Amino acid sequence: MKPQSSCVTIQKEWDIVGARHVARDMAKTLGFGTVDQARIATAVSELARNIYLYANNDGQIYFDMINTIDGKGLSIIAVDSGPGISDIAEVMQDGFSTSGGLGAGLPGVKRLMDEFDIQSELGKGTKITAKKWVR
Amino acid sequence: MRKVIDSNIENYKNLLKSYIETQDERSLYGVEMMSKSFLKNNILPEEIVNLHIQALEDLYPDLSEEIKHSMNFLLEAMISYGLKHQEIQTLREQQIALKSEISVAASMQDTFLKTDIPTIEGLDIGAISAPAHQMNGDYYHFVKGKNGTLGMAIADVIGKGIPAALSMSMIKYAIDSYPEESMEPNVILENLNRVVERNVDPNMFITMIYAQYSPAYNKLRFSSAGHEPGFHYYAKDNRFEELKTKGLALGVLADVEYQEYELKMEKGDMVIFLTDGVTESREEDRFVEVEEVLDVIRKYKTYSAQEIVNHVYKYFERLQDFQLRDDFTMIILRKEV
C-alpha cells in the first residue's frame, strides 16, 4: 500500500524536484490522468519554488490523499515561516509575478488546481492550501 | 471543455490517420479548422497534446515506449503555455472592461466640456478639437456676453493621460462662474491661475489663451498663459503674423500677473489659435513646421472658418497616418464684413 500522506521539506532547489515527484506519484495512484498529473506537478513546483526563493528555505509541503463519499482528490498544503505576503490581493493579480510573468505564479497555481486558499501573516509565514479532484 | 475534446477525438484520429497515410493537404486543412474551434472553446495546449497521444495510441497500439514517453514530455512542456493562455485571456477581458469604462468617462467629459459656437455679429467662427487618445487634454470654450461680445478660451494641459484631461473640467467650471462681460482676459487668467495652482498636481500645468472680441470696435483683446502663439492673418497683404505674447502657464506660481494685448481686425482678417498638438504633430521623424499649418490655411482661405479648421485637421490626420500623437485643437475667427 502506498502512503496516504507525505511531507517534503524545501531547503534547496533540488527539493523542488523531490516535491514534484511525490506529487506525481500520489496523483498517479489516485487515478488522475496525464494532463492533471502534469498540472498538479506544476502547481507543486510553483509553491515549492516560492518557499525556496522567498521563505528563507524554511517550509514544507504536505500531501494528503482525500477519499470521501464526495470523491477522490489530492490536497496540497505549503507552509512556511518566512516573511509572509503583505498584499495577497496584489500577488493574486494576473501579470503581477516578479519573474516578469514568465512563471505561472500563484494565480497559475489557482488555475491548475480546483480549490485554492492563502493565509499569510507578515513576519510569521504563509500557508497555501490547494486541492484537486479526480474527475 | 471536456465535451469539445471528447466529441473531437474520433475526428482528430481520422484526420491524423489520413495524414499519416497520404500526407494530404485536406487533413491539414481539417486540423486547422479543428484547432480554431479548440481556441474558441479555450482548449489548452496540454489537452491537445493529450488528444494527440490518445489518437496515436488508438491508431498504433504497439507504439514504442520511447515515443510514448516523449509525448508525455511534450505534454509537460505545454503546461506553462496553457497557463499563459488563460492569463492572457483574463487580461484581455479586463482590458475590454477598462476600455469601455474609459470611454464612458470620456463621453461624460465631452458632455461636461461641451461648448456651442455662438453667433457673433460680423464674425465667422470655426473650431475643432480632436483627442489623440480617448480623453482630450485640450479644451476650448466660447461664451457670448450680453453686449454681443465673444469670450473665448483655448487651453492645453501639460501632463498626460486621464488625470490631466480631468483637470479641464475644473477650468470650465471656474470660467463659467465668472461674470464674463465684466472681466478682462488678463484678470480671468489671473483668477484661473490661482485655481489651478491651488487644486492641481504640482507637475501639471495648463497653458491658455483667453480672448475677447467686441464687434462694436472690431477689436480682439487677449492674454496668454504660456500658450502656443496664435496668428493674425492680414487679408489685405495675404500674410500671417505671429501673436507674440508673454505669460507663465497656469499653475506654475501662486501669484502671476498677465499682460493684455489688443489687435484690430479688418475685413477678411483671421485670428488663429491652436495647441501645440498641431505644430508638434510629426510626420515620420520630422516636426511639422508652423509654415505648413499656415500654408494649409491659406490654401483654404475662401472656405468658411469651420471648413478651414476641418481641412487643416484632415491634412494633419493624414500626415500622421490617422494616429494623432497629441490632442489637436484649432480655432479660427474671421472678420466677415
Ligand SMILES: Nc1ncnc2c1ncn2[C@@H]1O[C@H](COP(=O)(O)OP(=O)(O)OP(=O)(O)O)[C@@H](O)[C@H]1O
Ligand atoms: N511563500 C512566500 N512567502 C513570502 N512571499 C511570497 C511567498 N510566495 C510568494 N511570495 C511573494 O509573492 C510574489 C508573487 O509570487 P508568484 O509565485 O505569484 O510570482 P513570482 O514568484 O514573483 O514569479 P513566478 O512567476 O516565477 O512564480 C513573490 O514575488 C513574492 O514576493
Ligand SMILES: [Mg+2]
Ligand atoms: Mg513564484
